[in-house]
Amino acid sequence: MRDARLLPALAFAGMALPALAQGNVADQISDSVFGPRAPTDYAYGAYQRGYFLTALELALPRAEQGDAAAQTLIAEIYARGLGVAQNAERAAGWYQLASNNGDRLATFELGMLYQDGVGVPRNRQRAAELFTASAEAGYIPAKYNLALLHVEGVYADPNLTRAAELMKEAADAELPEALYDYGAMLLEGAGLAPDIEQGADYIRRAAEAGLADAQVDYATLLYLGQGVERDIEAAASWYGVAAGQGNVVAQNRYAKLLAVGEGVTLDLEEAAMWRALARRQGLTDPDLDRLLVSIPAEALERAEERARFWPSTPPSIETVATVPTVVGPVLPSPTDADNAPTQVVDPNPATEDAPKTETTGGSAETQDP
Amino acid sequence: MAPQLYLITPENPQLEQFPRQLMGVLSGPEIAALLVRRGALDDAGYAALAERAIQIGQAAGAAVLLEDDGELARRLGADGVHVTSGGTKAIRDAIALLKPDGIVGVGNIRSRHDAMSFGELDVDYVMFGPLGGTTDPAAAELATWWAETFEVPAIHSDPQIQTASLDLTGAEFIALSDCIWSASDPASALSAFDKAARTVA
Numbered sequence: 031m032r033d034a035r036l037l038p039a040l041a042f043a044g045m046a047l048p049a050l051a052q053g054n055v056a057d058q059i060s061d062s063v064f065g066p067r068a069p070t071d072y073a074y075g076a077y078q079r080g081y082f083l084t085a086l087e088l089a090l091p092r093a094e095q096g097d098a099a100a101q102t103l104i105a106e107i108y109a110r111g112l113g114v115a116q117n118a119e120r121a122a123g124w125y126q127l128a129s130n131n132g133d134r135l136a137t138f139e140l141g142m143l144y145q146d147g148v149g150v151p152r153n154r155q156r157a158a159e160l161f162t163a164s165a166e167a168g169y170i171p172a173k174y175n176l177a178l179l180h181v182e183g184v185y186a187d188p189n190l191t192r193a194a195e196l197m198k199e200a201a202d203a204e205l206p207e208a209l210y211d212y213g214a215m216l217l218e219g220a221g222l223a224p225d226i227e228q229g230a231d232y233i234r235r236a237a238e239a240g241l242a243d244a245q246v247d248y249a250t251l252l253y254l255g256q257g258v259e260r261d262i263e264a265a266a267s268w269y270g271v272a273a274g275q276g277n278v279v280a281q282n283r284y285a286k287l288l289a290v291g292e293g294v295t296l297d298l299e300e301a302a303m304w305r306a307l308a309r310r311q312g313l314t315d316p317d318l319d320r321l322l323v324s325i326p327a328e329a330l331e332r333a334e335e336r337a338r339f340w341p342s343t344p345p346s347i348e349t350v351a352t353v354p355t356v357v358g359p360v361l362p363s364p365t366d367a368d369n370a371p372t373q374v375v376d377p378n379p380a381t382e383d384a385p386k387t388e389t390t391g392g393s394a395e396t397q398d399p
Numbered sequence: 400m401a402p403q404l405y406l407i408t409p410e411n412p413q414l415e416q417f418p419r420q421l422m423g424v425l426s427g428p429e430i431a432a433l434l435v436r437r438g439a440l441d442d443a444g445y446a447a448l449a450e451r452a453i454q455i456g457q458a459a460g461a462a463v464l465l466e467d468d469g470e471l472a473r474r475l476g477a478d479g480v481h482v483t484s485g486g487t488k489a490i491r492d493a494i495a496l497l498k499p500d501g502i503v504g505v506g507n508i509r510s511r512h513d514a515m516s517f518g519e520l521d522v523d524y525v526m527f528g529p530l531g532g533t534t535d536p537a538a539a540e541l542a543t544w545w546a547e548t549f550e551v552p553a554i555h556s557d558p559q560i561q562t563a564s565l566d567l568t569g570a571e572f573i574a575l576s577d578c579i580w581s582a583s584d585p586a587s588a589l590s591a592f593d594k595a596a597r598t599v600a
Contacts, residue, residue: 094510119549120515126548127511150548 073103082113093124098131105136118149129160134167141172158185165196174200174208181220190221201232210236210244217257230257237268245272246280253293266293273304274341281308282315289321298325302333307340401599402565403431404592405554406461407576408452410438410531418451424579424586425459428593431572432462432502434481436530446471453477462502469493472501479523483507483530490520504554506530514541518551524572525549528556531576542568562595 073088086107092100105124108117122143128136141160144153158179164172173196179186180193194215200208213232216225230251236244249268252261266287272280281304287294288301302325305318335344433456435449449465456463462478469480479502480493493503505517506526518525528538534557542555546569556574582588
């Protein structure tokens with residue numbers, strides 16, 4: 031009787047496992063407590079564990095039978111080249127099959143391939159149709175892309191109101207790009223009534239999700255006190271975060287705040303380092319240069335050196351900085367007194383003094399052995 | 400775009416009368432390619448049939464393809480080969496032998512995975528459906544899928560196809576076989592298909 035209940039489930043999973051079908055006490059108890067189990071997707075299980083070729087082997091027979099989940103799985107394996115040579119054409123073929131079988135993720139991914147012309151001829155109209163289908167099936171990234179198409183107004187009808195609705199749905203599902211774009215739409219009143227407070231709130235959420243552009247915008251809102259309470263320190267902190275992500279605008283503004291000590295402790299060397307990094311990306315700012323005219327030559331040199339190695343630390347500094355500080359219990363005494371060091375070695379004898387002598391000038395580059 | 404016609408010879412033609420019948424059929428509408436089926440013929444018999452069919456087909460402006468035997472195709476001056484067995488290796492061999500001047504197509508596709516594996520091998524077309532006999536119910540769907548996704552042209556072969564149902568798959572070529580030869584007048588049957596194909600949007 032139990033067999034009769036479980037066997038259809040196994041047949042549905044596309045494979046027979048005799049050991050399971052015979053059943054055991056643990057399975058019976060499990061079934062009586064939790065009810066009949068959902069069929070296990072062995073192919074997906076193998077995929078999750080990184081056994082991609084096993085996943086492919088298990089998924090192929092099911093995919094040939096028209097199983098959309100298996101078809102999408104194979105498409106993902108080929109699209110990303112997991113355990114096989116990357117093959118966008120095959121990925122497109124399997125995504126197409128899965129999409130025909132109603133898989134919304136596959137429909138979306140196929141849309142992306144047509145949008146970018148990867149594995150298939152570039153066809154933005156087709157991409158738009160696929161995004162629409164996937165969005166109607168409720169797939170969030172597709173709603174976001176469809177919203178952008180409504181803003182662009184070429185491959186979907188130009189309709190900011192519809193764009194704003196779709197964008198809100200995607201934003202409320204915490205898609206970072208959608209949080210940012212919907213926040214921007216609220217700030218500008220694009221497709222809906224402007225609401226600066228709410229807009230700032232969405233941009234904050236996008237910033238917290240790690241989007242550098244949103245971090246810059248949120249920092250600016252904080253700095254200007256638009257939609258949020260003015261908070262220079264928080265603004266400086268967000269500029270710093272975005273600068274660390276490599277955003278050139280943030281690097282420039284963070285440098286300015288550092289150069290005048292606004293919202294952050296004044297630090298000309300740090301400011302000069304961010305200026306150097308922004309310049310490297312092609313942004314030169316005479317205002318910032320004026321703020322930094324008084325920087326001592328050595329500090330400037332150190333800043334440029336740090337920028338060269340950013341985000342790592344220059345070797346010259348690292349040798350000093352990475353010697354571990356030994357705190358805590360005393361090392362056990364050596365058993366052989368002759369092997370003992372002649373004196374106790376302090377790993378970083380001048381930790382307190384070294385930085386001071388460096389910042390106040392003098393010979394930072396030449397260090398006594 | 401209107402699909403082009405691809406004609407497949409009958410499985411067991413009457414060798415005395417068939418060349419003349421073929422000539423009559425090919426004097427009608429334009430055929431892109433003619434596939435000479437091997438059927439139950441031995442090597443010598445097939446070579447003899449192929450030689451006649453190549454002359455007739457090429458004179459009518461069609462590319463003439465032989466079944467599986469690339470060596471024979473080269474020797475007799477056929478335009479290419481249609482590979483139905485031997486899998487990837489046979490296809491690679493045929494490509495090495497005939498390309499780039501000759502045509503290499505594949506048929507006898509058993510799965511989607513096969514279709515994609517073969518389609519990646521620099522072949523000129525992928526054929527879905529049997530060369531003759533009964534209709535393969537999955538062929539139309541496969542051909543549709545292939546035509547809308549891949550660059551390599553698709554051929555849809557449905558031996559029992561009707562003129563009214565020509566436009567369904569979007570395949571670049573339509574293979575005609577039993578539907579022509581079992582007609583009382585093969586030449587006019589082909590003309591009817593040609594006319595139907597031209598009206599496909």
